[in-house]
Amino acid sequence: MGKQMTEMLKGTLEGMILAILAVRPAYGYEITARLRDEGFSDIVEGTVYAVLIRIEKRDLVDVEKVPSEKGPPRKVYSLNAQGGEYLEEFWGTWSFLAARIAQLKQHIEDTQEKGE
Amino acid sequence: MGKQMTEMLKGTLEGMILAILAVRPAYGYEITARLRDEGFSDIVEGTVYAVLIRIEKRDLVDVEKVPSEKGPPRKVYSLNAQGGEYLEEFWGTWSFLAARIAQLKQHIEDTQEKGE
DNA sequence: ACCACTAAATAGTAACACTGAATAGCGGTC
DNA sequence: GACCGCTATTCAGTGTTACTATTTAGTGGT
Incomplete structure (x- = not known):
């Protein structure tokens, strides 16, 4: 990962x-x-x-151990109700941030075109 | 700041x-x-x-101290050439991530509509 | 016995935004 | 002239996060 991407993944x-x-x-x-x-x-x-360990501890997912034919048992995670709510909140936060950043980018482009 | 937003701001x-x-x-x-x-x-x-201190240390900005009428001197920052390149890289990283996340969201919505 | 692939876990590190406080300069008021 | 409000910057300490590198475990093939 590039360093910028690493930092951006925090929270996303x-x-x-x-x-x-x-x-x-x-x-x-x-x-x-x-x-x-x-x-x-x-x-x-x-x-x-x-x-995965983190979201399990926060009780955002349900876990089930399922045997695998190809190796050690799998821990299958599924989103529960609380996780669904948390995900909704995530979309809200993300949308807000994405909108602001898009606005900033637009502002730069406008400035460069006509010198603001 | 909400906790989600705090984490999301890292890197952005x-x-x-x-x-x-x-x-x-x-x-x-x-x-x-x-x-x-x-x-x-x-x-x-x-x-x-x-x-600001960080990006100054990385030499992405130029700094000029300007006296203020209302308080202590201001440190005015301006983007230099290297900072411009870094910002271009940021837009690239951001665009990639935003596209992936939009795709994930779309995938969920499709799934919910017709049961995938 | 060894390797390749699948599958999960973990200790230690670096980077980042936040908290809370301190410092400094200016103007006005009582 | 001591105090407050606003402007303006700095800094030590904290919690959270993704990354690095390694370890452990199960299965099948040679």
Whole structure:
């Protein structure tokens, strides 16, 4: 990860993982692979597991241990009601921030065009 | 600040401040006030000054001390060439992340509509 | 026995925004 | 002339976060 991306993921990675779980339950290794596929190419398992442990402690997800044919048992996480609420809050916070930043960017572009 | 927003600002507040400086030079107290006006209502001076000191150390900005009629001298920051490059990089990182998150959100909405 | 892949956990580190307080300069009021 | 309000900057200490690097564990193949 670039350093900028690393810092930007603070506060968003958690929401992204909750968003993934909102679509359907998943386990850590799977989530890591999906994030890698979606362009976060050098995200490491350890990072994802840390988030999962955190959201489990906060009771935002339910956990079920499911045996795997290919290795040790999987811990399958699914979003619960409290996690759903938290995710809604996340969208609100994100939307606000994204709108402000878009506004700042627009302001720069306007300035450069006509010298403000 | 809400806790979610606090975490989300990590990695973005710096970019936002650079973006403000890209429009025109400004000093810390002024930047704080502007951020407050734009909806980040409980941002505190200390936070902004910490960012300013950081970006000064990294040589992303030029600094000029300007006397004030109303108090101690102002430290007016302006974006330099290196800061401009860094800001460009920030927009790239931000755009990528924002696109991914928008995609995740869309995916949830699609799923909820027709059961995926 | 060894390796490759899957799967989870963990101790230690660096970076960041926040808290709370201190310092400093100016104007006005009582 | 001591005090308050506003402007303006700084700084030590804290909590949270993602990252690094390693360890442990299970299965199947050679």
